[in-house]
Amino acid sequence: MKLKRLVFLLVLAFVLTFVAACSEKGTEQSSGTETPKDEEKVLNFTNLEAIPSMDPSLATDESSFVYLAATMEGLYRLDASAKPVEGIALNHEVSEDGLTWTFHLREDAFWENGDPVTANDFVYAWRRAVDPATGSEYGPYMMNGVIKNASKVSAGELAPEELGVYADGDYTLVVELENPTAYFESLTTFGTFLPLNEAFVEEQGDKFATSSDTLLANGPYTMENWESTSNSWELVKNDKYWDASTVQMDKLTFQVVKEVQTAVDLYEEGTVDRVDLTSDLVDLYSTDDNYQITxxxxxxxxxxxxxxxxxxxxxxxxxxxxxxxxxxxxxxxxxxxxxxxxxxxxxxxxxxxxxxxxxxxxxxxxxxxxxxxxxxxxxxxxxxxxxxxxxxxxxxxxxxxxxxxxxxxxxxxxxxxxxxxxxxxxxxxxxxxxxxxxxxxxxxxxxxxxxxxxxxxxxxxxxxxxxxxxxxxxxxxxxxxxxxxxxxxxxxxxxxxxxxxxxxxxxxxxxxxxxxxxxxxRAQLVSPKVQGVHINPFGPTYEYKWAYVGSEE
Structure with missing residues (x-):
């Protein structure tokens, strides 16, 4: 259980580092050791609803951003302390006036199909997010007034090519801002700013991001056995991910369960490893060793x-x-x-x-x-x-x-x-x-x-x-x-x-x-097996990159 005072102190520490205000909710933790390497490492979870969208430009809700974060990677990713750490970007520089950010990208990042992840993938994705033809809600919301010309592009007054983002070669991304933005680095960890492989997206057309076959991962996991109406799906370790050696899980499974009692029954029988509790069940489980309030x-x-x-x-x-x-x-x-x-x-x-x-x-x-x-x-x-x-x-x-x-x-x-x-x-x-x-x-x-x-x-x-x-x-x-x-x-x-x-x-x-x-x-029951799942104070609620299976003993 995380105490509110601890949350606030972590918030304050992060504020001092990144200027913009923030908070920290911590990591699900409990005693245990990692699963032996010769056993398949699997964790099983429930979700309250089907995933509304796996299109970074169209996603607007918690579930969508959780699975986008698991299958894709932007310039930076949030670590256990909710601090941006290396993603596709190794580092960046900011001009003296705070208006130009230059990101230096790694050259060992690849899409699931083997294509390299380049600066052009970010340019294409960000332009697509503010293009009125895309119909994105978050593109204008996140970029207007922040990235140069975003407001005019989203209003149809300028072409998407006028957005203040361009590639200086394959591995240097330059972003021009409307005004100095203290929190811009944290913005780059958010799902709307994920890159997209232009050739793949255009090839899929209207089918893009509607099933596992029409998705292309560049993050820790790939999405498997999913369609837009699916009530279950899997995240499977992506061997093409540049940091695959850090990813310890072979697979994470998810099933839609809207009835809390049904989810608790599944937890009790060991079928799932984490459930949210409703008020009528809190008193029943509040003394359980695996009960947590987050x-x-x-x-x-x-x-x-x-x-x-x-x-x-x-x-x-x-x-x-x-x-x-x-x-x-x-x-x-x-x-x-x-x-x-x-x-x-x-x-x-x-x-x-x-x-x-x-x-x-x-x-x-x-x-x-x-x-x-x-x-x-x-x-x-x-x-x-x-x-x-x-x-x-x-x-x-x-x-x-x-x-x-x-x-x-x-x-x-x-x-x-x-x-x-x-x-x-x-x-x-x-x-x-x-x-x-x-x-x-x-x-x-x-x-x-x-x-x-x-x-x-x-x-x-x-x-x-x-x-x-x-x-x-x-x-x-x-x-x-x-x-x-x-x-x-x-x-x-x-x-x-x-x-x-x-x-x-x-x-x-x-x-x-x-x-x-x-x-x-969140009042939850969380199995001691669940280790290394970070809970973010903003953006995707859960971060699964560093998940691993601990001992239940």
């Missing part, structure tokens, strides 16, 4: 689509909904896994202020709390403005067990506390929810966000006007101004950037744009 930086919240429901376009109605459910009871009784109440969007123990070292969440404070009296006041104001005494909303959610319990609780609280409200729950598989979100085909939605890099910008940029991850019709020019300034004129003044973030977060909740629910933790 803090997360995921924040769950309700997003209100202001374009599809007249009531949700009303700020008072949104403000009422945001305050009408008891979050403390939710985390203590429904979740019961160490999760924390969320009263803002930037999580606790994630980013200390650079000038004082105080935690961002503590300084920003509780911006929207459970307050039944205020909720009813806002509700009545909203109803009066709408000229009605009844409101009906549809709440879109994932269909796993934990989400089902949480959403049923929230819906019941809302209907009980706000007279005249009807909440219709729409549960769908995660992949379908993401598709409906992308199309803005929902009214209210329970979603979550985990950081993609080590800076508050990873949360605050979600809600700027027309952001690829906004998808709810929210727009506030002052909010946009504050957030954009952190990546432009204030780019080199980290203390001032954080003051902007603090102001912007307050505006977000004054507008009742979203309703925060909780900051998650």
């Amino acid at each position: 803090p997360d930086t995921f924040v769950y919240y309700i997003k209100f689509n202001q374009t599809t429901n007249e009531a949700l376009a009303n700020k008072n109605i949104r403000a009422a909904l945001s305050r009408a459910y008891d979050k403390e009871a939710l985390v203590d009784e429904i979740l019961n896994n160490g999760s924390l109440v969320a009263n803002g969007i930037v999580p606790a123990d994630f980013t200390p202020l650079p000038d004082t070292g105080e935690d961002f969440r503590e300084v920003s404070g509780d911006l929207v709390t459970y307050d039944l009296e205020k909720a009813k006041e806002f509700w009545q104001k909203g109803l009066d403005e709408l000229g009605t005494d009844a409101v009906e909303i549809e709440l879109l959610t994932d269909d796993d067990d934990t989400t089902k319990l949480m959403v049923e609780y929230i819906a019941n609280q809302l209907e009980t506390n706000l007279t005249g409200l009807s909440v219709n729950i729409k549960q769908v598989p995660k992949e379908q929810r993401l598709d409906l979100d992308s199309k803005m085909d929902f009214e209210a939605q329970v979603t979550r966000w985990g950081p993609d890099f080590l800076d508050p910008y990873t949360y605050m940029n979600l809600f700027v006007t027309d952001s690829g991850n906004n998808k709810m019709g929210y727009s506030n020019p002052k909010y946009d101004e504050l957030v954009f300034a952190t990546a432009s004129e204030l780019a080199t003044d980290n203390a001032a950037r954080y003051q902007n973030f603090l102001q912007a977060e307050k505006i977000l909740f004054e507008d009742a744009a979203i309703a925060p629910i909780y900051q998650s933790s």
